[in-house]
Amino acid sequence: MTDARDTVLGRIRAALALAPTPATVVPRRYRTGRVLPDGERLALFTDRLLDYKAEVRPCTADRTAQVVADVLRDHGARRIGVPAGLDPRWLDAYDGDVSPDAADIPAPRLDALDAVVTASAAGCAETGTIFLDGSPDQGRRALSLVPDLHLCVVDLSSVEAGVPEVLARLVPERPTTLISGPSATSDIELERVEGVHGPRTLVVVIRKDV
Amino acid sequence: MSTFLGMPARPPRSPYGTGNLRGDEPFPRAAHRELGNGQLRRNLGKATTTIRTKRLNVTGELPDWEALRDAGSAIKTDAMNRLPELLEQLERKVTEHGGTVHWARDGAEANEIVARLVKATGSSEVIKVKSMATQEIGLNEHLESVGITPYETDLAELIVQLAHDKPSHILVPAIHRNRDEIRQIFLDRIPGVDPELDNVPAHLAAAARAYLREKFMATKVAVSGANFGVAETGTLSVVESEGNGRMCLTLPDTLITVMGIEKVLPRYQDLEVFLQLLPRSSTGERMNPYTSLWTGVTPDDGPQDFHLVLLDNGRTAALADAVGRAALNCIRCSACLNVCPVYERTGGHAYGSTYPGPIGAVLTPQLAGMHAADDDPNSSLPYASSLCGACFDACPVKIDIPSLLVELRHQNTEQSGTTPEKLAMRAAAAVMKRPALYTGAQKAAGLGRLVAGRDRTISRLPPPFAGWSDSRDTEAPPRQTFRAWFASDEGRAALRAAADEHDGSHAEHDPGDGRHDPGDEGHDHSHGEGEKK
Numbered sequence A: 001m002t003d004a005r006d007t008v009l010g011r012i013r014a015a016l017a018l019a020p021t022p023a024t025v026v027p028r029r030y031r032t033g034r035v036l037p038d039g040e041r042l043a044l045f046t047d048r049l050l051d052y053k054a055e056v057r058p059c060t061a062d063r064t065a066q067v068v069a070d071v072l073r074d075h076g077a078r079r080i081g082v083p084a085g086l087d088p089r090w091l092d093a094y095d096g097d098v099s100p101d102a103a104d105i106p107a108p109r110l111d112a113l114d115a116v117v118t119a120s121a122a123g124c125a126e127t128g129t130i131f132l133d134g135s136p137d138q139g140r141r142a143l144s145l146v147p148d149l150h151l152c153v154v155d156l157s158s159v160e161a162g163v164p165e166v167l168a169r170l171v172p173e174r175p176t177t178l179i180s181g182p183s184a185t186s187d188i189e190l191e192r193v194e195g196v197h198g199p200r201t202l203v204v205v206i207r208k209d210v
Numbered sequence B: 001m002s003t004f005l006g007m008p009a010r011p012p013r014s015p016y017g018t019g020n021l022r023g024d025e026p027f028p029r030a031a032h033r034e035l036g037n038g039q040l041r042r043n044l045g046k047a048t049t050t051i052r053t054k055r056l057n058v059t060g061e062l063p064d065w066e067a068l069r070d071a072g073s074a075i076k077t078d079a080m081n082r083l084p085e086l087l088e089q090l091e092r093k094v095t096e097h098g099g100t101v102h103w104a105r106d107g108a109e110a111n112e113i114v115a116r117l118v119k120a121t122g123s124s125e126v127i128k129v130k131s132m133a134t135q136e137i138g139l140n141e142h143l144e145s146v147g148i149t150p151y152e153t154d155l156a157e158l159i160v161q162l163a164h165d166k167p168s169h170i171l172v173p174a175i176h177r178n179r180d181e182i183r184q185i186f187l188d189r190i191p192g193v194d195p196e197l198d199n200v201p202a203h204l205a206a207a208a209r210a211y212l213r214e215k216f217m218a219t220k221v222a223v224s225g226a227n228f229g230v231a232e233t234g235t236l237s238v239v240e241s242e243g244n245g246r247m248c249l250t251l252p253d254t255l256i257t258v259m260g261i262e263k264v265l266p267r268y269q270d271l272e273v274f275l276q277l278l279p280r281s282s283t284g285e286r287m288n289p290y291t292s293l294w295t296g297v298t299p300d301d302g303p304q305d306f307h308l309v310l311l312d313n314g315r316t317a318a319l320a321d322a323v324g325r326a327a328l329n330c331i332r333c334s335a336c337l338n339v340c341p342v343y344e345r346t347g348g349h350a351y352g353s354t355y356p357g358p359i360g361a362v363l364t365p366q367l368a369g370m371h372a373a374d375d376d377p378n379s380s381l382p383y384a385s386s387l388c389g390a391c392f393d394a395c396p397v398k399i400d401i402p403s404l405l406v407e408l409r410h411q412n413t414e415q416s417g418t419t420p421e422k423l424a425m426r427a428a429a430a431v432m433k434r435p436a437l438y439t440g441a442q443k444a445a446g447l448g449r450l451v452a453g454r455d456r457t458i459s460r461l462p463p464p465f466a467g468w469s470d471s472r473d474t475e476a477p478p479r480q481t482f483r484a485w486f487a488s489d490e491g492r493a494a495l496r497a498a499a500d501e502h503d504g505s506h507a508e509h510d511p512g513d514g515r516h517d518p519g520d521e522g523h524d525h526s527h528g529e530g531e532k533k
């Protein structure tokens, strides 16, 4: 028996032989390599995030710990999870329980957390998107997914103008999650409901001077 | 293999009698029934109008939208041209990163592979991310038949599954249901649901969240589709909104992804085009809430056992058609559905296939054939269109759906001997309040395309208006697309006059016309012969 792989590849070659077409050159006349000043990127990124109903807290690096603590307090988050590589100084002002994550912690235990605090790999201003890539300060994907509040710290220097610019920063092989606001559905009579399975609240702390 | 003078064998369609690529009845009859569903039409009208407006806003704000469409179209065409090498590269990269790649000649084979993989884990349940490929091959039905319970986790798919229903729209599959129906479905079918549950969408979504959360935490195997598979890196992608995709792609031990072979992209960089085109065209958002990108297996993060099933199921048959092949470029955004006057009236069920609307009308016959049986319902699909061209204008990868429809009508006429006029008239009578105008439009467009060749310009009015326009020395619509001409005052006036005249002389072909005022929003269409076998 010819195996399915050979059969399918054989069919494709046959199809291309039956209907040959000339080679195609991809025109890339769309915008790439855009550079926007800090102020514009911050304004655009913030505008998009607010449009998605995310909460935005701009700050300076020296205020990180205070802002993180304020957000967690405002949302009543008493037990939080953090990736093992998160900068511990970010939690200096927080007085709740902090559980550092580990690969063998089962998902139901993450469900018992009030919130998760992570860093981020990059951001995209034009679409209001945050990129997580599983680096030690962002943790495994389950950690930033299961808890109901995600507080994500984004450095303005990592926020690019558009999609081509930000994708160029990524390492393709890393597990990458693009987040644009809290989860949402419009499946019932097209009425938008924020918060289905992912975190129902997304708070983005933008550090303007990093 | 007996090939004559080196001519390669034509690849087979999706096998007859399998999967969900064929309805039980021809489009006109199914459409007629669906038109009686006022709920469906109201919901659809609201949905398509809303999404259309949002889409125009977010595509209009990008100054390089047309350049992105050109790039998207060319990337897909390039990928189709190089499909064998790209799939082999994808396979190599996924394998290098710890995944296992399987190939499936058709849906039945894919179903068996998935069932075998699930059984090997010892699990009798799977959680599923909304996926058109698995809907196409009837995976859920197959899994159930071998004792595996699939749980759909997309809210709309969950509603459809709980109600033993079929999706009616690519993007919002339960758009034919209203909140009261959904509440009742949940009360009847979700074990342990709060009996006090009301019909507020946020509360209904919360009920689904609570029900599925437990499944996400406990189920060991997930099945997904893929929006894109990058050959260069072996990276797969799922684009979604609710987070159910992230749950399925992240929490289970085993992930099985079923991907049509046409979803492969050459380079990682190509995502920069499609991650702009898809969300803006699909939901009308600048970006969808969540996109997951993963490459094989990542130690200590997500499923440690990953399988990719590459599915043919008629795709190579479509690839063997130089014109029809373009339908494989589709990225399933559903923009063409939302702008289609025929879809807006009939909804998705009338098309009988997993793929409804304009793209379904060209993709389904190519994947599954139009003449697999006597009176194959798929042979009516190429006529389920007025060829107005709105789908082409909306398509982010610039698939010229009207030209593809015309090509399929050709092929159908050649094979069946039925006159296209008759078939088009039936579709028109079933769908439109003013069939003559509709038919006039489709004729002018379709035949105009034939007159003018495939450059989509019309050199003169085609029959039956040819004589009419010749004798009146009407200015022929010169050197512009039919759509542009149709949209002009001149075009509208000429067509209306022609259609009226046509009514008078061909009334017997036109059972529906004249009974409904253009302003009549009633849906009591009684069209007589058009719907009969």
Ligand code: SF4
Binding pocket: B281, B329, B330, B331, B332, B333, B334, B335, B336, B337, B359, B391, B394, B395, B396, B397, B398, B399
């Ligand atoms: S044919 Fe084009 S517009 Fe229609 S669903 Fe596919 S990509 Fe979208």
